[in-house]
Amino acid sequence: MKAAQKRTQAKAEYNAFLAGCPSRQLLDRISDKWVVLILCALGGDNSPGRPGAAHADAPKAMRYSEISRLLAGVSQKMLTQTLRSLERDGLLTRTVTPTVPVTVSYELTDLGLSLHHMTRGIRNWAQTHMVEVLANRENYDARTS
Numbered sequence: 001m002k003a004a005q006k007r008t009q010a011k012a013e014y015n016a017f018l019a020g021c022p023s024r025q026l027l028d029r030i031s032d033k034w035v036v037l038i039l040c041a042l043g044g045d046n047s048p049g050r051p052g053a054a055h056a057d058a059p060k061a062m063r064y065s066e067i068s069r070l071l072a073g074v075s076q077k078m079l080t081q082t083l084r085s086l087e088r089d090g091l092l093t094r095t096v097t098p099t100v101p102v103t104v105s106y107e108l109t110d111l112g113l114s115l116h117h118m119t120r121g122i123r124n125w126a127q128t129h130m131v132e133v134l135a136n137r138e139n140y141d142a143r144t145s
Helices: 003-013 023-030 033-042 064-070 076-088 110-144
Strands: 092-097 103-108
Touching (some): 033 064, 033 076, 033 110, 064 076, 076 092, 103 110
Antiparallel strands (some): 092 103
């Protein structure tokens, strides 16, 4: 069996409902809030007050420090780990430019860009429906207290 045939067969056999399926690990990674926010940032969805997909800027390369400033609350360790895992999965590329000091930038790959389109929708949904969710939480807590 050729490599392409093996990949096609393996793709057909992935089922995230099965405990041993490797797609579960991938789902765990891409459902992380820092992954979603990094993909949105690199995808150009980082302008305040402009959550709509129609208003998104073009994807762009960003330096580590730019990403760190944009993602309020992320630790240096978590940001570094998340960027490395996204690079390992082929969702972004890391480019080192030999300047003084060295410049490192991150940019979405085509694979990462395809995932970004979905994470943008999740982020927009969360921002749009937060008032309703908070009200539901309050009602639930009042009923169960």
